[in-house]
Amino acid sequence: MRIITVLVIILIGFKVDAQTAREIMQRVDDKVRGTSNRSEMKMTIVRPDWKREVTMKGWSLGTEYSLILITGPARDKGQAFLKRDNEMWNWQPSIDRVVKLPPSMMLQSWMxxxxxxxxxxxxxxxxxxYTHSLDQDSVIxxxxxxxxxxxxKPDAPVVWGKVVCFIEKEDYNQLLVKYYDEDNYLVSTMILxxxxxxxxxxxxxxxEMIPADNPKQKxxxxxxN
Known part of the structure; x- marks a missing residue:
């Protein structure tokens, strides 16, 4: 009887941890996405021998819709990326064409x-x-x-084999995210x-996104705004 009681306690503990981890991720997701957003951003691509900047404007509505418009440099200006649910389109003014990106391109480099x-x-x-589990707390x-x-989860539209998130306890902000492939190799690290x-x-x-196989670039x- 004592063994059964111990097993029940352990199983309940695992369930509570999983629920708590999911609730934390829900709070993070709700905070980041909000109801609607408008923003101006600058992206800097850094390589050992060169650096390139891209400016853009972004709009989002809930979790279903988002639009990014490239405003510079001149050669990229006017490109737009539209997301609706799990679908994505790219407007390319140079060829006057809208291209729908297939799921197979989700892991390809953006711009x-x-x-x-x-x-x-x-x-x-x-x-x-995803399923969620709390690991040992840390300090960053x-x-x-x-x-x-x-x-x-099985059959989920997910490109990563595992994602590890480090989330600030006080304000539920992500500070560090590590992305792994299906073989559990680190692919990239994002620092927020x-x-x-x-x-x-x-x-x-x-x-800041840093690839694991080339830490000299980011x-x-x-x-x-």
């Missing part, structure tokens, strides 16, 4: 950066398409954080910083 098309449109849901730059491991108030919410305004996206 030659270290961010992927999936990073842009968030085709998968960090809440609904003096801030106490949750460490949550996201494992994709410069937390400021935007639209009544405190959010990271700087995102891409930085900064919110400028």
């Amino acid at each position: 030659g950066s270290d961010f992927t098309n999936d990073d842009l449109v968030k085709e998968s849901s960090v809440v609904n398409d 730059e003096g801030k106490k954080v949750y460490k949550i491991v996201l494992t994709p 910083s410069d937390i400021r108030e935007m639209g009544g919410r405190t959010l990271p305004t700087r995102m 891409t930085v996206i900064e919110y400028i």
Whole structure:
């Protein structure tokens, strides 16, 4: 009887952890997405021998719709990326054509950066398409954080084998995200910083993506308005 009681306690503990981890990710997701957003951003692609900047404007409505319009440089100006639910289109003014991006392209580079098309449109849901588990708490730059491991559900539209998120306990801001492939190899790391108030919410305004196989390069996206 004692053994059964211990097993029940352990199983309940696992269930509570999973629910708590999911609730944390839900709060993070709700905070980031909000109901509607408008922003101006600058993306800096850094390579050992060169650097390139791209400016853009973005609009979003809930989790279903988002639009990004490239405003510079001149050669890219006018390009637009539209996301509706799990679908994504690219307007290319140079050829006067709209191209729908297939799921097979979600892991490809966006605009030659270290961010992927999936990073842009968030085709998968960090809440609904993954199972969540709390790992050991940690500290990043003096801030106490949750460490949550996201494992994709079977048949979910997910491009990663595993995602590990480090979330600030006080304000539920993501400070660090690690992306792994299906073989559990680290693919890239995103560092989020410069937390400021935007639209009544405190959010990271700087995102730095660093590929694991080439740590000398990176891409930085900064919110400028």
